[in-house]
Amino acid sequence: MGYEDYEIVMGLEVHSELKTNTKIFCDCKNEFGGEPNTHCCPICTGMPGTLPVLNGKVVEYAIKAGLATNCKINQFSKQDRKNYFYPDLPKAYQVSQFDLPLCYEGEVEIEVEGEIRKIGITRIHIEEDAGKLNHEIGGTLVDYNRCGIPLIEIVSEPDFRSPVEVGIYMEKLRTILLYADVSDCKMNEGSLRCDVNLSVRKKGEKILGTRTEMKNINSFNFAVKAAEYEAKRQIKVLESGGTIIQETRRWDEAKGITISMRTKEEAHDYRYFPEPDLMPIITTDEQILEWKASLPVMPDVRKAHYIQDYGLGSKEADILVASRKIADFFEAGANASKNPKAVANWIISEVYSRLNEDEKEQGTMPIKGEDLGNLVNLIEEGTISGKMAKTVFEKMWQTSKSPATIVEEEGLKQNSDEDALRTIASDVLNTNEKIVADYLGGKEAAIQSLMGQMMKATKGKANPKMVIDLLKELLEAMR
Amino acid sequence: MKITREEVEHVAHLARLNLTEDEKIQMTRDMEAIIGFADQINALEIGDVIPTAHVIPINNVFRDDVSRPSMDREKLLRNAPNQENGCFSVPKVVE
Numbered sequence: 001m002g003y004e005d006y007e008i009v010m011g012l013e014v015h016s017e018l019k020t021n022t023k024i025f026c027d028c029k030n031e032f033g034g035e036p037n038t039h040c041c042p043i044c045t046g047m048p049g050t051l052p053v054l055n056g057k058v059v060e061y062a063i064k065a066g067l068a069t070n071c072k073i074n075q076f077s078k079q080d081r082k083n084y085f086y087p088d089l090p091k092a093y094q095v096s097q098f099d100l101p102l103c104y105e106g107e108v109e110i111e112v113e114g115e116i117r118k119i120g121i122t123r124i125h126i127e128e129d130a131g132k133l134n135h136e137i138g139g140t141l142v143d144y145n146r147c148g149i150p151l152i153e154i155v156s157e158p159d160f161r162s163p164v165e166v167g168i169y170m171e172k173l174r175t176i177l178l179y180a181d182v183s184d185c186k187m188n189e190g191s192l193r194c195d196v197n198l199s200v201r202k203k204g205e206k207i208l209g210t211r212t213e214m215k216n217i218n219s220f221n222f223a224v225k226a227a228e229y230e231a232k233r234q235i236k237v238l239e240s241g242g243t244i245i246q247e248t249r250r251w252d253e254a255k256g257i258t259i260s261m262r263t264k265e266e267a268h269d270y271r272y273f274p275e276p277d278l279m280p281i282i283t284t285d286e287q288i289l290e291w292k293a294s295l296p297v298m299p300d301v302r303k304a305h306y307i308q309d310y311g312l313g314s315k316e317a318d319i320l321v322a323s324r325k326i327a328d329f330f331e332a333g334a335n336a337s338k339n340p341k342a343v344a345n346w347i348i349s350e351v352y353s354r355l356n357e358d359e360k361e362q363g364t365m366p367i368k369g370e371d372l373g374n375l376v377n378l379i380e381e382g383t384i385s386g387k388m389a390k391t392v393f394e395k396m397w398q399t400s401k402s403p404a405t406i407v408e409e410e411g412l413k414q415n416s417d418e419d420a421l422r423t424i425a426s427d428v429l430n431t432n433e434k435i436v437a438d439y440l441g442g443k444e445a446a447i448q449s450l451m452g453q454m455m456k457a458t459k460g461k462a463n464p465k466m467v468i469d470l471l472k473e474l475l476e477a478m479r
Numbered sequence: 480m481k482i483t484r485e486e487v488e489h490v491a492h493l494a495r496l497n498l499t500e501d502e503k504i505q506m507t508r509d510m511e512a513i514i515g516f517a518d519q520i521n522a523l524e525i526g527d528v529i530p531t532a533h534v535i536p537i538n539n540v541f542r543d544d545v546s547r548p549s550m551d552r553e554k555l556l557r558n559a560p561n562q563e564n565g566c567f568s569v570p571k572v573v574e
Contacts, residue, residue: 020544027547036565041550056541078532085495087569100532133572141566269493279540280532 006200006238008231009208010160014173015151016183017129017191018061023148024128025052025095030150032189036143044148046090051277054079058150059102059281060291061182062126065152066103067292068180069121069173075283077102079126079275087142088130096153098272101125102281108156108176109300110168114314119169120157127151152182158197158208163227170194170220175299178361179324193218196227199244200234209234210244214251214258226251230258302327310340319348325363326351332369337376346372350393366400375403383407384414385464416463418470421454424462425470428453429478439475447471480518482510 020030026043043050063073080098106121131147133140154173160166174192177183185192199211214230217223229251234244249258299321306317320330330347334340351372355365375392378384384392384407395406407413415421428450429436439446447468454467487506491498498506552565561568 022542022544022546027542027545028549029546035552037552037555037567038565039549040552040555042555045555053540053542055544057544059541076532083493087567087572134566135571136563138571139561139563139568140571141563141568143566271493274532276533279535280538282538 002239003232003235005203006231006235007203007205008161008163008227009158009199009201009211010163010166010227011158011197012154012156012160012166012169013195013197014154014156014170015129015193015195016065016154016177016185018058018150018152018182019184020055020057020061020150022055024055024058024126024150025148028148031145032186032191034145036141037145039145040147045144046092052095054278054281055150058126059283061150061180062102062124062152063283063288064180064291064295065154065177065182066106066124067288068176068295068298069103069106069108069124069154071103071106071121071124073103073283073288074100075285075288076100077281077283079278079281080272081275082127082270082272084270086130087140088133088147090131090142090144090147094127094130095275095278096127096272097125102283108169108172110165110172111314112162112165112168117159117165119159119165122155122157124152124154127153163224163231166196166227167220167224170223172299175322175324179296179298181296181324187218187220190218194223196223196230198227198230198234200231200238209238210246212244212246212258213248215248215261217251222251222253225253225256226258229256233258296324299324299327302331306330306340306344310334310344312341312344316344316348319352320344323360323363326360329363329365329369329372333371333373333376334369336370336373338380339376342376342379343369343373346376346393350390354397366398367396371396371402378403378407382414382416382463382465384412388412388414388460411461413461414463415458415461416466418466421458421462421466421470422474424454424457425467425474428457429471429474436475436478440479447475480511480514482507482514486510 017030022028023030023039023044026041028039028041028044031039037045043052066073077097077100079095081093082096082098083093085092101123103124104122106124108119108121110117110119129146129149129151131142131144133142156169160169174185177185177192183191187193193216196214196217197211198214199209201207201209212230212234214226217226230249237244248261250261251258302321303314303317306312306320307314312320321327326347330344333343333347337343351365352360359365375389375396378392379386379389392403392406392412395401395410396403399406401409432450432453435446435449439450450471451464451467454462454471484503484507487498487503487510490510491503491506556562556565556567559567
C-alpha cells in the first residue's frame with residue numbers, strides 16, 4: 001500500500017493574542033517585546049499573596065471572536081487552573097478554561113479549489129500566555145513580559161483532510177479576527193500561532209489513528225509543510241509495521257522535519273480545577289446582542305455581495321475582502337461610482353502595486369475610496385481618457401487631492417468640443433495631403449498618423465473616440 | 480475507598496514532591512480520609528441544590544483595561560535566587 005491509500009485527519013488549536021491595552025489579570029502593558037521583565041508586576045510573575053482580576057475587555061474580545069465564527073456563547077462561564085511545571089509559567093499553573101469555555105460549537109467556511117468546506121469550531125476559551133525562555137549554556141533565562149498577555153484558543157474539530165486546507169483555514173481565521181478587530185494577528189510577533197494535531201488511517205477506516213501534536217507553529221506556510229511531512233512520516237511508520245506514539249513533535253524549519261519532544265503520558269495530566277481566585281463570568285443577552293451589532297460585515301458576506309451585485313469574479317472579490325480596510329475602501333469607491341467593477345480593477349492593479357502588505361492591512365493610503373470612484377466616473381463620462389486617468393491617479397496619490405480638482409488645476413480635461421475638433425481635423429487633413437491620399441488609396445492604417453497629428457495639435461487632450469469618428473467622416477466625404 | 484501506594488506516588492510525582500516512606504504511609508491514610516469525606520457528600524440527596532462554581536456568590540468581577548506602570552525590574556528580581564541580564568535565571572530546562 002502507499003500514501004494514496006491513507007486518509008489524513010487533522011484538527012487545529014489556534015492561539016491568538018488579544019489586542020487589549022493591558023494583560024489579562026493585571027495592569028501591565030500588553031505590548032510585544034521590550035527589555036526583559038519590564039512589563040511585569042507581582043501578579044504576572046506569580047508572587048505569593050497576589051490576586052488576579054480579570055480584564056473585562058478580554059471577555060468582550062473573546063465573545064466577539066466567537067460571534068464572528070458563528071459560535072454559541074456560554075452565558076455562564078468560569079476559569080480553571082491547568083497545572084504543570086515549567087518555568088515559563090511562574091505560578092506552576094496556567095489560568096485557562098476547562099468545561100465552560102466562553103464560546104462553543106461554531107463554524108468557519110473555507111474555499112478549497114472552488115469548493116466550500118465547513119470547519120467546525122469546538123470551542124474558544126480565554127487563557128494567559130506564558131513567558132519566554134532563553135536557553136543559554138548552563139542555564140535558562142526567563143523573561144515574563146509575555147506572561148499574562150490575554151490569549152484566545154480556538155479549537156477546531158478534526159475536520160481537515162489535507163494540509164492545504166490547514167493553510168487556507170489559518171488565513172481565513174486571521175482575516176476574521178482582523179475584521180472583528182480583536183487581535184493584531186502578527187505572525188512574526190507570535191500573536192497568532194497554531195498547534196496541529198494529526199493522525200492517519202487507511203481509507204474507509206472509521207476509527208481514528210493515534211495522533212501526534214505539533215506545537216507553536218507561527219506561519220501558515222510552516223503549518224502546511226509540517227502537516228505534509230508528518231503525514232508522510234506516520235504512513236511510513238505504519239507501512240513498515242510500526243506504531244505511532246502519541247507525542248508532541250516540533251517542526252524544524254531548517255531541516256524540514258518534525259522532531260519528537262516528549263511523550264505525553266503523565267505530562268498531560270493537568271489536574272484542572274475551578275480557579276478559586278476568579279469569579280464566574282455571566283453574560284446577558286443584551287450584552288451579546290450589542291457586541292454582535294458592533295461587528296462589521298464579515299468577509300464571506302461581502303464577497304457574495306461583490307460577486308452578485310457588482311459582477312466581480314471570485315478571485316477579484318477574494319483580493320478585496322482579504323483586508324477589511326481595503327474592502328471598506330472599495331465599497332466607498334463602488335458607492336460613489338457608476339462602474340464598481342472598474343473601481344475594483346483600479347484597486348487591484350494601481351492601488352495594490354503601491355502598497356506593501358502592512359499598508360494593505362492597515363489601509364494606510366493617501367486617497368479616499370470616494371475619490372477613486374469619482375475618477376472612474378470622469379472616465380465613464382468622457383471627461384478624461386483612460387490614459388489621462390493614470391496621470392490623474394498618480395497626482396491623486398501624491399497630493400491626496402480629488403480627481404476633479406486635479407483635472408481642473410492641471411487643465412487635463414479632455415477636449416470633446418465637436419465643432420472645435422472638426423475645425424482642427426479639417427486643418428490636419430488639408431496640411432497632410434499625401435497621408436490622406438494614402439488612406440483613400442486603401443492604406444487604412446494611415447489614419448493613425450492623422451490621429452497623431454490631432455493629438456499633437458490638442459496637446460493630447462482630444463477625446464480619442466471623437467477624433468477617430470471625425471477623421472473617418474471627413475475622409476469618407478472626400479472619396 | 481482504598482488509595483494505593485502507586486496512586487500516592489503518581490500524585491506526588493505530578494506535584495513534584497519527594498516523599499519519604501513514612502510520608503507516603505501518612506499521605507495514603509490522609510487521602511483515604513479525604514476521599515471518604517467526598518464519598519459522604521456524594522451519598523447526599525442534592526437534586527434540589529443548584530451547582531456552584533465558586534464558594535462566594537459573586538459574578539463578573541472585572542478590571543478596566545487601563546495600564547499602569549509596571550514594577551521596577553530591580554525590585555521585581557530582588558528575591559530571585561539567580562538573575563542574569565535582567566532575567567530570572569533557572570536551572571537549564573529543555574522540553
